[in-house]
Each structure stands twice: as C-alpha cells, then as structure tokens.
Amino acid sequence: MLKKLSKKDYLKMYQCMLEIRRFEERAAQLYGMGHIGGFCHLYIGQEAVVVGILMTINNKDSVVTTYRDHGHMIARGLDPKKIMAELTGRTTGYSKGKGGSMHMFSKENNFFGGHGIVGAQVPIGTGIAFTLKYQKSKNICRTYIGDGAMNNGQVFESFNLASLWKLPVLYIIENNQYGMGTSVSRASAGSDLYKRGEAFHIPGEIVDGMNVFKVREAAYKAGNYVRKGNGPYILEVKTYRYRGHSMSDPAKYRSKKELDSYKTKDPIQIAHDEIIKKKVATLKDLEKINSEVISKVKDAAEYALKSPFPQEDDLYEDVYI
Amino acid sequence: MSDIEKDYFEEITYRDALRLAMHDEMNENKNVIIMGEDVAKYGGAYGATKGLLDIFGENRVIDTPISEPSIIGASVGAAMTGLKPIAELMYVDFFGMSLDQIANQAAKIRYMFGGQTSVPMVLRAQGGTGRSGGAQHSQSLESWIMHIPGLYLVMPSKPCDAYHLLRKSIQLDDPVVFLEHKMLYNSKGSLDKKNIDAEFGKASIRLEGNDITIISYSRMVNIAEEAAIELKKSNINAEVIDLRSLNPLDKENIIKSVKKNKRALVVSEGHYTSSVASEITSIIFEHCFGDLLKPVIRYTAEDTPVPVAPNLEKESIPSMENIVNFSKKLME
Numbered sequence: 001m002l003k004k005l006s007k008k009d010y011l012k013m014y015q016c017m018l019e020i021r022r023f024e025e026r027a028a029q030l031y032g033m034g035h036i037g038g039f040c041h042l043y044i045g046q047e048a049v050v051v052g053i054l055m056t057i058n059n060k061d062s063v064v065t066t067y068r069d070h071g072h073m074i075a076r077g078l079d080p081k082k083i084m085a086e087l088t089g090r091t092t093g094y095s096k097g098k099g100g101s102m103h104m105f106s107k108e109n110n111f112f113g114g115h116g117i118v119g120a121q122v123p124i125g126t127g128i129a130f131t132l133k134y135q136k137s138k139n140i141c142r143t144y145i146g147d148g149a150m151n152n153g154q155v156f157e158s159f160n161l162a163s164l165w166k167l168p169v170l171y172i173i174e175n176n177q178y179g180m181g182t183s184v185s186r187a188s189a190g191s192d193l194y195k196r197g198e199a200f201h202i203p204g205e206i207v208d209g210m211n212v213f214k215v216r217e218a219a220y221k222a223g224n225y226v227r228k229g230n231g232p233y234i235l236e237v238k239t240y241r242y243r244g245h246s247m248s249d250p251a252k253y254r255s256k257k258e259l260d261s262y263k264t265k266d267p268i269q270i271a272h273d274e275i276i277k278k279k280v281a282t283l284k285d286l287e288k289i290n291s292e293v294i295s296k297v298k299d300a301a302e303y304a305l306k307s308p309f310p311q312e313d314d315l316y317e318d319v320y321i
Numbered sequence: 322m323s324d325i326e327k328d329y330f331e332e333i334t335y336r337d338a339l340r341l342a343m344h345d346e347m348n349e350n351k352n353v354i355i356m357g358e359d360v361a362k363y364g365g366a367y368g369a370t371k372g373l374l375d376i377f378g379e380n381r382v383i384d385t386p387i388s389e390p391s392i393i394g395a396s397v398g399a400a401m402t403g404l405k406p407i408a409e410l411m412y413v414d415f416f417g418m419s420l421d422q423i424a425n426q427a428a429k430i431r432y433m434f435g436g437q438t439s440v441p442m443v444l445r446a447q448g449g450t451g452r453s454g455g456a457q458h459s460q461s462l463e464s465w466i467m468h469i470p471g472l473y474l475v476m477p478s479k480p481c482d483a484y485h486l487l488r489k490s491i492q493l494d495d496p497v498v499f500l501e502h503k504m505l506y507n508s509k510g511s512l513d514k515k516n517i518d519a520e521f522g523k524a525s526i527r528l529e530g531n532d533i534t535i536i537s538y539s540r541m542v543n544i545a546e547e548a549a550i551e552l553k554k555s556n557i558n559a560e561v562i563d564l565r566s567l568n569p570l571d572k573e574n575i576i577k578s579v580k581k582n583k584r585a586l587v588v589s590e591g592h593y594t595s596s597v598a599s600e601i602t603s604i605i606f607e608h609c610f611g612d613l614l615k616p617v618i619r620y621t622a623e624d625t626p627v628p629v630a631p632n633l634e635k636e637s638i639p640s641m642e643n644i645v646n647f648s649k650k651l652m653e
Contacts, residue, residue, distance in 0.1 A: 062402070096435030105434035112401060113434060117425050123394020124426065130395055131402040134354070134380065154422075157391035164386070318436035320495045320568075321470045 002056075002220045005213075010271075010280045013055060013212050015289050017047035017268045020071040022297045023080055024243075027070065027087055027101075030301060031247045036087050039116075040101045043071030045242035048267035049174050050075040052215025052237075056223050058139060062110040062132070064125040065144040066174075067102035069114030072144070076111050078104075080300035090307035097310045098318070110139075118179075119145070119152030122171070126158040129169035129232075140168040140226045148179025150193045156200075159232070163200040166231035170222055171197075173236040174209070180245040181253040194236035204234030210265045213274065328514045330480075336506040338480035339369045339445075342487035343407060345514075347377050350405060353491060356383040356392060357409030357445075366411045367447055367506050389418035393444065397426045397496075400442040405491060413448035413462045413500060420465070427496040428471030439494045443487070449540055449590055450634050451504035456626035459634070461539075461591040466498045467567050467600065473497040473521060474568040478542035480510040482565055485519035502540040502590075522569030526578070530558030533648050534578040536601055537588040538564040541639060545588050548644035557652055567597055575601065576608045583614045584651040588639050593621040618647050 003009075024042040031040045043050075046068075054075040057063075065072045073083050078094070086093025087101050094104050102116040112128060115121035125143025132139055149155055150173060162169050173193050177184050190196070194204035203225070207218035215237060222235045240262040244251040251259075275281050324330070324337065325344055333341075347353045355361075355370055361384040364371030374382040385392045389410060396406035410419065423444065431439045450459040466474050475490055475497060477483045483501070490497040518525070527542060528549050535545045542563040549559040560578050564571060579585045585605050589598040598619045605617050622638045 064398070094435065095433060095437070098435055099433045103433045105437050107434075107437045112398070112438075113430070115426070117421055120394065120421055120426055123391040123422065124398035124401070126391065127395030127398020127400075127406075128402050129398075131399045131404050134399075134404060154388075154390040154394060157386070157388035158394070160386055160388065161391055161395060319432040319471050320473060 002217060007280050009055065010275050011285070011289065013051050014268070014271050014275060014286065015293065016051045016054065016075055017212065017271060018290060019080070019293045019296065020047045020051070020074050021268060022293050023074060023083070023300065024070060026297045026301050027084070028243070028247065030088065035305060036101065037089065038100055039067065040087065040247040041068040041245065042241070042243045042247070043068055045262065045267070046174065046176055046209065046239045047071060048212035048215050049209045049237045049239050052212040053142065053172065053219040055216045056220040057142065060110060060139045062112055062128045062139065062141040064112040064121045064128060064141065065114055066118070066121060066146050066149070067114050067116045068146070069102065069104045072114070073104045073106070073111065076106070076109055078106055078109060078111070080296060081303040084300040084304035085307045088304045089309060090304055091310040091314070092303070092307040096314065098314070119149035119155050122149065122155045122158045126162050126167060126169055129162065129167035130165065132168050133165070138227065140170055140223060142170050142172060144172045144174055146179065147173060147175040147177065147184050147193060148187070150196065151188060156196070159197055159200045159202055162232040163202050166229065168226050168229070169232045170226045171232060171234045173234065174239060175236055176239050176241045178241070178245065178254070181249070192236060194234040197234040202232050202234055204236060206236045206238060209237035209239030210262070210267045210270065212267055212271050330512040332509045333480050333512045334506065335480045335483050335501070335508050336367065336369050338484040338512055339487055339501070340371060340373065342484045343370065343373060344376065346488055346491040347373070347381065352403060353405040353407065354381045354383065354399070355407045355409065356385050356396060358385055358387055358392070358411050360384060360409050365409065367503060369506070370409070389415050390422055393419045393422035394426065396442045397422060397430070397440055400440045401430065401438050405441055407443045407445060407491065410444060410446035412458050413446045414457050414460050416462050416465055423466070423472070423498070424469045428469045431495070432471060440496045441494045443490045443497045443499055445499045445501065447501040447503050449502040449504060450627050450638050453629045453631055453634055454627070455629045459627035461589070461622065463500055463567060464591055464596045467597055471496070472568060473566065474500070475521070475566045476500045476539040477519070477565050478505065478539050478563050480508070481512045482519045482525070484512050484514070485517050486521070486565065489519070489521065500539065505540050508543065519565060521566045522571050523565070524571035524574045525563045525565055526574070527561040527563050528559065530560040530582070532558045532582060533584040533586065533651055534560045534562060534582045535586045535588060535644065535648070536562045536564065536575055538567060539590065541588045541590055544639065544641050545644055547641045548648065551641065551645050552648055555649065557648060559648060572604055575604060579605050579609045580612045583612050585613070585617045586644065586647055586651060587617060587619050588644060589621045590638050591621055593619065593624050596621060615651050618651060620644065620647055
C-alpha cells in the first residue's frame, strides 16, 4: 500500500523540485558566463517526474538515465557541489571533470549514468536488471527513456529481452514532447508511446508529469508490479521542458502560447498550492525552504568555480590505451 | 566432454580450446555468463560453446534473440553491476549493428565516469574469408576496433593462445574484443593449461630468421609460417612474428626484429587502406626508417568487398605463394 504522505514527505518533494529548478537556473547562468562548455540540457519544467518517482524508490534500486541528468542526480540525493563541479569540468566532479553535463555517475548510489547516445542507455538498464535477477535481488532498475528514443531500434530490442526474461526493469518514458526540435506527433506514428510495449506484453500507463503527487502514485504502482517479479512495466510521464533542448537551442519550433500554457501548470506551483491548501505547511515555511535552496545552490556554484581542473596527466587515466 | 579434466593436450582444436577456456572460467567464477545468438541449445554457430548449456544451465548460457545492439548493451549493463558476460557476436560483420554499444558505451564508460566503474566483458566474434560467406559474412574488421581507445583486441592464431588469452580476457577488468577466424576452428595444436606463455601485448616469434621479418596475426600467421618454410628452400630465413593481441601491441618486438633483419613484410587479411597493416607499417617507418634496406611491404586483402566465387575469394586475400614472392622481392 502506498503510504499517506507525511509533512516531511511533502516538504521533501517541494524542496527537491525547487533545488533542481534553482540548480538548473544557476547552471544556465554559469553556461552564459562561459564556465560550462559543451552541452547543457536543463530539466526545468520536468521536476515532478524524477521527484515523484524518487518518492517510491529504494536506495538500493538502480537508475540509469539520459543526458538530461542533473535533476536525476539531485533527486538521488547526490551532492550539488560535485554535480556543479562536473558541469564545469572540475576534478572534484562526480566523473572527475571528464564526463560533464551528460555523464554523471555515482556507483555507490547505484546511479549508472547519464548517457549521451539517444536510446543506448536502454539496453544497459536492461542488463543491469539482468544482474539483479541473476543475483536474486529484490531491487529493480529504473531506466529512463526520452520520447525521442522511442523510435530507436535498440529500445524495442530491450523491451523484448526484458519481457522474454521477466527482468525487474521499470522503463520510464519522460515524454517532454520534443526530441530536440521535432515534436512527438511529427516523429512517432501511433498514439501514446507506452502502448508500444503492448506488442511485447509489457503493461504500462500514462501519467500527468506536471503533478508530482500523481507521478508518485503511478510510480508506486508500476514499481510494485516490477518488484513482485512480474517483469517490466512502462510508465509514460507526460511533461514539458520550459527551456530549449540544450542551452544552444532558442526553441523556435514551438509557440510562446504553448509554453505559457504549461507554465500555468507548473509542477512546483502545483505542489506549493497543494501544501498550502492542505495546511501541511505555511507560506513562511516554504519561503524558508526556498532561501535554503538558493544558498545551497550558491555554495555549489562557488565550490565548483574554486575547484581545480584536472591535471594534464589525468588525460591518460581511467582508460585502457 | 571427457576432456574437461585434462590439463595437457598433445593435439586439440582451436574450437575446443576456446570451449575449455570458457568452461574453466565459468567453473571458477559463478558470475561468468555467456549470451548470444544460438550459443546455448545450438552450441554456437561455429560450435565453440557446445555442451556448456548442459553443464552450467540456462541461467548462465543464454540464447538471445537476434538483437545485436541489445545483446552487447545488456552485457555492458551486466558487466557494470558485477557479472562477467561473454557476449558472442556471430560474425564480426555484425559490428555494424552494434558498434555504438562497443565503441560509445563499453569502451568509454570507465573514462567518461571518472573511473568509478569498469566494463569487464568479453565480446567474442569471428571473421575472415574461406567459406564463400560473401561480402557480409567474411570481413576482417579489426581495424575498426583497434581505432577505439579503451578496448583490448585479441586475435590468437594457435589453440594454446586461444585458451590462455581467452581466460585472461575473462579475468580482465576492461572490455575485450576477442576475434577468432572461421578457418581456425578446426586447426590443431598442443595445449598445456599449466604452461602459460601467452600475455597481452607479447608477440610470439613463431620462427626465427635473420633475413626478413614477416609480421602477422590470426589465421595469416599460419600461412606466413608455410611461406617461411617454402622460403628456406631458397635459403631465405624469415622470422615470423605472431602478434597475438593488437591492443596492446608488442611494438618492441616488431621494432627489434625489423632493426635486426632490415626487411619487413606485414601480412593481414584486413583491407589495405587504413588498416591494422597500415598501422604496423607506420610504426616500422617511424622507428626503423634508417635501418630499412627496402620499403616495408604491406600485403593485405584487396580493397574490394569479399566475393563468393571461391577463386575470387581466394584472390582477394594474401596467399602463401605471394608471401614468398614478396619476400623474395624484398631480398633482391
């Protein structure tokens, strides 16, 4: 049974979504100032997805995700300092400055990466689930998939393997409705993406990804199904990213009206209003959380910028050559 | 499988040596698994995994659908989380299907994630001509793999090296691409499990000689050895170097031998252009330029797709006769 949310739970969800938002805003700023190079895919607008799912996750469960991974790291409880350090290519970052925005990883937290090739993380997550089953573990692997990857062959190969072998993998389609600049309707034939699992006898459902409480409920149900040894499940979470695909994308392929309509359903605002409506906490409590988050993110940015870059010799470390 | 108890074989096939290597590693480490197309019930398209299903069961010897990217991708995920998968790719030609998982995932993960994890998997595949397999089932694509940092690349020519290097590959903490040649499976040689001469990056001098150095690997080593015997009739003593692994590559012994003999022939079944042979030739020119009496000869497969017609297939790859001819030319 899904537990009733405690005050602590409500505030944790609110705090975590806010922390992701403020972190990403700061990342955008550092990118603009030239401290972050390369790619930088922001999670703003999608916070309810990973946070709703986080509320149902066991720390020993595994996670593997796409390149839009900063929010996933924060939700996993990882240190924003080390995440920001990675974004800025510093040696104190999670991947010692060699992975960057797209390649976050923390083995001790069973976080098996942000992956840069669309769809490639899906067989990997399936393989992690294979290990869990082989080791007779009670844990499951959560494998995130962007809507853009849903037309990539290896995703369907993975669905087939996972269903054939009844692997403990929960596939989460983060449908933010655009694969870079191409909308789902212009890229994907058929209707809802989760239905593509039907051919492999993988059950699934769609959930409103702007509402963290709904995501939590659906994720609990889905995770439970997988944890019981029934094989894979597909949860399609309908969400929206406010920013472009990456920092270099002005997002001219969509209308301001469309963007604004989603901003009226802002996931953080929804959580905020719910907390106030239910009198879980006061506006003052939430404001306090906001200031704490701002200061935490500020510290993360300062830590990152004060951290050293890798040494020249590090070029040759951690690879067989 | 009465041979699993034995430590010494006067004569064993390359295929059986591979099977025993996998058997012995699986026996010692329960995290070693095999997955691939037709590896279990069928016993492998070329029979290398025959009988292992009966011994280790279907949880460890796993038939997969024909889904190369996800066979390799799932192996990457399993390797990152504590298993030691041996993934079999039925033909190297299917690298085309799965190169992303090999080059962008398996090879990159340790580096890209700051050394937090490794990908201890072995990708076995076979390639090469000799069975009229045609353009899509006869290639030698080792240069594709050799080009990517982060991957071991092993191509043994003899059963004893196949046994020991496969075992070592399974024990390694990094991804290994282990390439067999379809015409080697039935070839025979001795195997002493206790006497481990094979090492990564240590070439084997199959024949010593003071006139010319012939450098090769995989099946072409055997053809080069035949040519060296033929050359003796003309009083030419060829030194035949079997590289055994291409990454790491035993540059030291290549250079040493070429400096001594001052004439070098590089023989490979890969194409001529942008190939392993090109790489070895460059190394020789870089390090032995002043010692060479003649320019190095790079003798490889033609830059054409591999045809089916047996005569054309044969014509497309190096022959014993031409190794002799090129060697004589170098001696002029």
